[in-house]
Amino acid sequence: DGGITQSPKYLFRKEGQNVTLSCEQNLNHDAMYWYRQDPGQGLRLIYYSQIVNDFQKGDIAEGYSVSREKKESFPLTVTSAQKNPTAFYLCASSRGTGAWGELFFGEGSRLTVL
Amino acid sequence: GQQLNQSPQSMFIQEGEDVSMNCTSSSIFNTWLWYKQEPGEGPVLLIALYKAGELTSNGRLTAQFGITRKDSFLNISASIPSDVGIYFCAGQAGGSQGNLIFGKGTKLSVKP
Numbered sequence: 001d002g003g004i005t006q007s008p009k010y011l012f013r014k015e016g017q018n019v020t021l022s023c024e025q026n027l028n029h030d031a032m033y034w035y036r037q038d039p040g041q042g043l044r045l046i047y048y049s050q051i052v053n054d055f056q057k058g059d060i061a062e063g064y065s066v067s068r069e070k071k072e073s074f075p076l077t078v079t080s081a082q083k084n085p086t087a088f089y090l091c092a093s094s095r096g097t098g099a100w101g102e103l104f105f106g107e108g109s110r111l112t113v114l
Numbered sequence: 115g116q117q118l119n120q121s122p123q124s125m126f127i128q129e130g131e132d133v134s135m136n137c138t139s140s141s142i143f144n145t146w147l148w149y150k151q152e153p154g155e156g157p158v159l160l161i162a163l164y165k166a167g168e169l170t171s172n173g174r175l176t177a178q179f180g181i182t183r184k185d186s187f188l189n190i191s192a193s194i195p196s197d198v199g200i201y202f203c204a205g206q207a208g209g210s211q212g213n214l215i216f217g218k219g220t221k222l223s224v225k226p
Binding site: 004040041042043044045090092099100101102103104105106107108 | 118120145147149154155156157158159162202204206214215216217218219
């Protein structure tokens with residue numbers, strides 16, 4: 001079945017360590033996104049990518065980095081520069097033109113910093 | 115920046131009751147979307163609205179794109195226990211896909 005796969009589902013990290021969250025999609029979607037979700041909050045955009053080898057900062061990009069070397073993959077690195085990294089991270093994709101807002105989400109990765 | 119005000123923040127209802135929630139904005143949007151998120155999972159798209167005044171149904175769910183383009187509502191009729199979750203509205207002003215704005219969600223609890 002087509003969909004988006006995020007891994008790991010749960011991740012613990014010590015302060016000062018970088019960590020990379022994986023996101024893979026087999027929907028043949030052009031656009032991919034990373035959102036951060038905190039309790040009682042809406043989803044906040046970290047980074048997005050419209051095409052391979054191109055990505056744009058979202059509202060809260062500081063302390064994060066991404067790459068888009070393949071259409072199917074959009075990994076997110078949470079760096080040690082991110083001051084409050086404990087959160088639920090959601091990856092999403094969309095078809096593109098005419099349906100940018102119709103997002104398909106993965107199941108999320110919950111990162112806890114110890 | 116643009117913000118969406120989603121209300122109510124939470125709802126506790128009896129099975130079989132109808133539910134209504136809404137989102138408002140001070141800015142105009144070209145697209146309104148409604149998503150549902152169950153615990154520990156990613157949101158799932160319920161309904162997408164693309165025209166002012168549009169009324170769209172998906173089973174027991176009905177959503178409308180407000181005439182002013184600054185609001186949208188979602189109704190759920192005859193609620194059932196599996197309707198439990200957090201419902202998010204999202205609005206998009208157009209242009210770059212990076213400007214999809216999410217509301218903070220309405221948490222729905224259904225008592226059997």
